[in-house]
Amino acid sequence: MDWIQFFGYFGSFLTSITFIPQVYKAWQSKSVGDLSTWMMLIVVLSTIVWLAYGFGINSGPVILANAIVLVLSLVLLYFKYIFKKDNAVSRAND
């Protein structure tokens, strides 16, 4: 692996670890808080577009980073859906 590839995969690693605490925090707090659905959909779209670019230029790091961020943003969207539902149920039972 040359230096360029090393930088790329190190970048992928750093990008991934900046997203993981957000997912963990959302899971702990059972809330996706300030993240709007609209914003999260743009993040999902952006990772899909970046994936297309990554495959187009055959860049492992771009593909890897965006595949991880895509999965994590889909997890956040799923949390948004299930936690909203839970809150609605608990409010209905008050």
Next chain:
Amino acid sequence: MDWIQFFGYFGSFLTSITFIPQVYKAWQSKSVGDLSTWMMLIVVLSTIVWLAYGFGINSGPVILANAIVLVLSLVLLYFKYIFKKDNAVSRAND
């Protein structure tokens, strides 16, 4: 511009617009809130690493997206510094 480049620059655009509301919100609320300094430093480091990779593979979109995110995260770090200072001063004057 071929389709691959189009996807790359469209990805850069989408990545940029997901960061801008965060900077705007931080400016409006005069608070960087939940964003830890540690996390923001990792974001800054990751964009620098991605920039090195982008220059290495000569990818305009990777360079552009990370240059924009680097500037925006430095702005957030600056906000974190000045808003903290303001709050400390206003508390001292209470």
